[in-house]
Amino acid sequence: MTEPICKVADIVYVRFELKEFEAQKKYLHHFGMMLAHEDENSIFFRGTGTSPYIYVATKGDENKYIGTAYKANDFSDLEALSREFNVDIVENNDPGGGNKVTLIDPDGIEVEICHGMTPAEPVAVVSKVLNTGQAKIREKNVVQRFGNAADEWQLKDDKWVYELSSKVKRLGHTAINCRDPKASVDWYANVIGFLVSDNLVAPDGNSMGAFMRCNQGDKPVDHHTINNIALPGDNYPGAYGHAGYEVSDSVDDLMAGHYHLKTNGEYYHEWGIGRHLLGSQMYDYWRDPHGFTHEHWTDGDLIDASVPSNDVSLFEFGKAQYGPPPPATFGHTMPVEEVDKVRAQVPDLYEGVLKDLAKMEKEMQKTND
Numbered sequence: 001m002t003e004p005i006c007k008v009a010d011i012v013y014v015r016f017e018l019k020e021f022e023a024q025k026k027y028l029h030h031f032g033m034m035l036a037h038e039d040e041n042s043i044f045f046r047g048t049g050t051s052p053y054i055y056v057a058t059k060g061d062e063n064k065y066i067g068t069a070y071k072a073n074d075f076s077d078l079e080a081l082s083r084e085f086n087v088d089i090v091e092n093n094d095p096g097g098g099n100k101v102t103l104i105d106p107d108g109i110e111v112e113i114c115h116g117m118t119p120a121e122p123v124a125v126v127s128k129v130l131n132t133g134q135a136k137i138r139e140k141n142v143v144q145r146f147g148n149a150a151d152e153w154q155l156k157d158d159k160w161v162y163e164l165s166s167k168v169k170r171l172g173h174t175a176i177n178c179r180d181p182k183a184s185v186d187w188y189a190n191v192i193g194f195l196v197s198d199n200l201v202a203p204d205g206n207s208m209g210a211f212m213r214c215n216q217g218d219k220p221v222d223h224h225t226i227n228n229i230a231l232p233g234d235n236y237p238g239a240y241g242h243a244g245y246e247v248s249d250s251v252d253d254l255m256a257g258h259y260h261l262k263t264n265g266e267y268y269h270e271w272g273i274g275r276h277l278l279g280s281q282m283y284d285y286w287r288d289p290h291g292f293t294h295e296h297w298t299d300g301d302l303i304d305a306s307v308p309s310n311d312v313s314l315f316e317f318g319k320a321q322y323g324p325p326p327p328a329t330f331g332h333t334m335p336v337e338e339v340d341k342v343r344a345q346v347p348d349l350y351e352g353v354l355k356d357l358a359k360m361e362k363e364m365q366k367t368n369d
Contacts, residue, residue, distance in 0.1 A: 006077035007193030007215045008070040011225050014243045017060035023289040032166035037095045047168040048123035048248045052096030054171040063290040065240035067110025075115050106183040107239045125248040166257025167248040175227040175241030181209040184228040196309035198278050220302035223279040237332040242293040254296050258284050274323015291335050318349050325350035
């Protein structure tokens with residue numbers, strides 16, 4: 001493998017264009033983010049971590065995903081990218097400041113590489129201590145309560161609503177749909193230094209994409225910072241799959257968000273609750289009012305650069321360690337009014353694509369035998 005142009009340190013934020021802001025501001029508040037800054041043309045939302053913002057949207061003529069930003073380790077990384085792609089290093093006029101370059105990946109996604117952003121003051125979160133069957137580590141005579149305990153349930157308009165939301169800490173990854181998985185994987189490896197954690201292999205032996213992570217040497221990083229995949233089917237669903245946000249305090253934080261969004265009754269639940277196989281994190285996916293999917297996750301794997309890549313089947317990609325089947329709409333951005341129509345016509349992925357793949361793999365094994 002050739003040396004990449006740079007090795008980014010982490011993911012920072014996702015960028016969208018939206019026709020209106022108010023419904024999205026309400027959703028992101030319910031999802032567990034905090035408004036960091038707004039003006040008539042932009043909204044910026046942050047988590048409890050040190051990123052000045054993790055979600056930004058600018059006002060435009062359509063609802064669309066623009067791209068993702070990553071943190072450079074050094075200003076020289078921007079200089080190297082500027083020379084290689086003949087792009088300018090510009091001042092970042094958004095909250096946090098610093099400098100950045102903007103590149104375009106093989107699927108037309110804007111990739112911003114930022115350096116010198118001023119960190120935000122983190123929001124203090126006191127983590128809960130959990131007892132297990134193997135370890136009783138919570139202090140004796142201390143009862144476990146979350147938020148206002150049972151008082152988080154409030155009767156509103158004759159229905160019970162759970163008021164405690166998740167507390168999102170940071171953006172952890174994105175999932176993108178790529179037309180040419182090899183081109184996408186090679187670009188992220190060669191340009192910003194991503195390593196392949198899991199290579200997704202189709203029954204015919206061809207790559208369908210990968211789970212990729214930052215390369216920070218012996219420093220442990222998230223199992224994946226991007227999942228670039230060519231979904232089965234003839235119709236390209238658009239580049240955006242989902243954005244995954246780590247919650248601040250483990251499983252109960254994730255569960256609180258689930259029941260807050262569920263009892264609120266305004267938003268489409270996409271998939272969950274479950275635990276992934278690739279990355280191992282617990283997950284819960286929800287659609288925003290414009291049809292984009294966002295994930296709460298917690299307790300993911302941390303690995304360093306010494307761990308080699310692993311070949312996995314699409315069957316392993318689609319199946320969780322536990323949890324409900326992924327819906328046929330998973331990974332597809334669509335207007336929310338179309339979601340029920342698609343789900344009524346197309347089986348979930350266990351009954352559809354994954355069952356077909358399992359049969360195909362068995363037939364191929366018979367042929368090879």
